[in-house]
Amino acid sequence: MLCSRQREVNELASLHPDFLYGTAWKEERTPALAELALRLGFRGIDTANQRRHYFEAGVGQGLAAAYRAGVVTRADVFLQTKFTYRPGQDHRLPYDPAARLSVQVAQSMASSLEHLGTDYVDSYVLHGPSSGYGWTEADAEVWEAMKKERDAGRARLLGVSNVSLGHLEQMVATGTETPAFVQNRCYARFGWDREVRFFCRERKITYQGFSLLTANAEVLRDPVVTGLAARAGATPAQVVFAFARAVGMLPLTGTSDPEHMKQDLASVGLELSGDSVRAIEALAG
Numbered sequence: 667m668l669c670s671r672q673r674e675v676n677e678l679a680s681l682h683p684d685f686l687y688g689t690a691w692k693e694e695r696t697p698a699l700a701e702l703a704l705r706l707g708f709r710g711i712d713t714a715n716q717r718r719h720y721f722e723a724g725v726g727q728g729l730a731a732a733y734r735a736g737v738v739t740r741a742d743v744f745l746q747t748k749f750t751y752r753p754g755q756d757h758r759l760p761y762d763p764a765a766r767l768s769v770q771v772a773q774s775m776a777s778s779l780e781h782l783g784t785d786y787v788d789s790y791v792l793h794g795p796s797s798g799y800g801w802t803e804a805d806a807e808v809w810e811a812m813k814k815e816r817d818a819g820r821a822r823l824l825g826v827s828n829v830s831l832g833h834l835e836q837m838v839a840t841g842t843e844t845p846a847f848v849q850n851r852c853y854a855r856f857g858w859d860r861e862v863r864f865f866c867r868e869r870k871i872t873y874q875g876f877s878l879l880t881a882n883a884e885v886l887r888d889p890v891v892t893g894l895a896a897r898a899g900a901t902p903a904q905v906v907f908a909f910a911r912a913v914g915m916l917p918l919t920g921t922s923d924p925e926h927m928k929q930d931l932a933s934v935g936l937e938l939s940g941d942s943v944r945a946i947e948a949l950a951g
């Protein structure tokens with residue numbers, strides 16, 4: 667019989683795929699890599715309307731190629747994009763910077779839908795709050811505008827990224843609707859973002875972890891992880907992704923390598939014992 671925690675994880679997992687393919691920093695390779703990721707089996711794509719780091723229109727081209735080739739239909743794919751404040755952008759803005767924030771959100775969303783060749787995204791994420799120190803009035807205005815986009819059917823679910831426990835607690839304290847997703851850089855040395863993960867777990871928010879490999883080079887070399895990998899016939903990277911899933915995370919990978927894409931997807935089948943999960947969780951922090 668499934669324990670209630672496991673049932674919860676399963677319920678949430680049914681709303682999204684078990685891996686997200688991240689499209690940052692791929693520039694002109696974005697269309698081909700997004701298409702390849704879909705061909706190899708990824709069904710979740712993460713992007714942002716932030717030309718500085720993402721080529722969202724290139725993701726749309728990759729999707730279109732995959733649709734044309736009959737690899738997937740729009741309904742098969744979980745598409746996630748983001749609204750990014752002016753300071754996180756370069757000169758290539760998807761909105762009028764002089765417009766009020768609620769208008770910027772509507773313009774950014776309209777531009778995303780055009781880039782992605784769709785009339786809705788599965789998840790719309792606030793790329794990061796306007797301040798590291800709290801949930802500001804600007805964030806409240808943007809969040810309201812994002813809710814309007816959701817209520818109009820242009821986004822199924824909403825998320826926030828690069829948040830602290832303080833941001834999330836403030837959302838609750840001010841009676842703000844909490845997100846369906848939190849997307850954070852996940853450092854093993856901070857207990858794998860323990861405080862935020864636990865908050866998410868209690869509130870049935872799906873925690874999306876990025877930089878699981880790049881932020882945790884020491885973990886990939888740790889004998890606990892290399893030993894588990896050797897015994898399972900897996901790679902340390904696969905063990906980290908399997909661990910992430912075992913503790914309820916939805917992991918992201920941004921690999922550009924077809925073999926790594928296959929290995930990352932194959933980590934879905936790698937099961938770790940409870941003792942192994944606890945050992946990895948206790949590695950640092």
Ligand SMILES: NC(=O)c1ccc[n+]([C@@H]2O[C@H](COP(=O)([O-])OP(=O)(O)OC[C@H]3O[C@@H](n4cnc5c(N)ncnc54)[C@H](OP(=O)(O)O)[C@@H]3O)[C@@H](O)[C@H]2O)c1
Pocket residue numbers: 687688689690691712713793827828849875876877878879880901903904918919920921922923926927929930
């Ligand atoms: N919300 C935010 O602010 C934010 C910030 C950063 C990233 N993101 C999202 O998260 C996505 C992923 O970013 P990330 O920082 O996690 O990853 P990333 O920067 O794309 O890097 C992943 C690294 O891991 C390597 N790798 C992947 N699979 C591997 C495997 N099986 N074995 C060995 N090496 C492997 C990759 O190398 P190869 O390419 O050689 O495989 C690459 O160097 C981004 O594309 C973006 O969508 C969001």
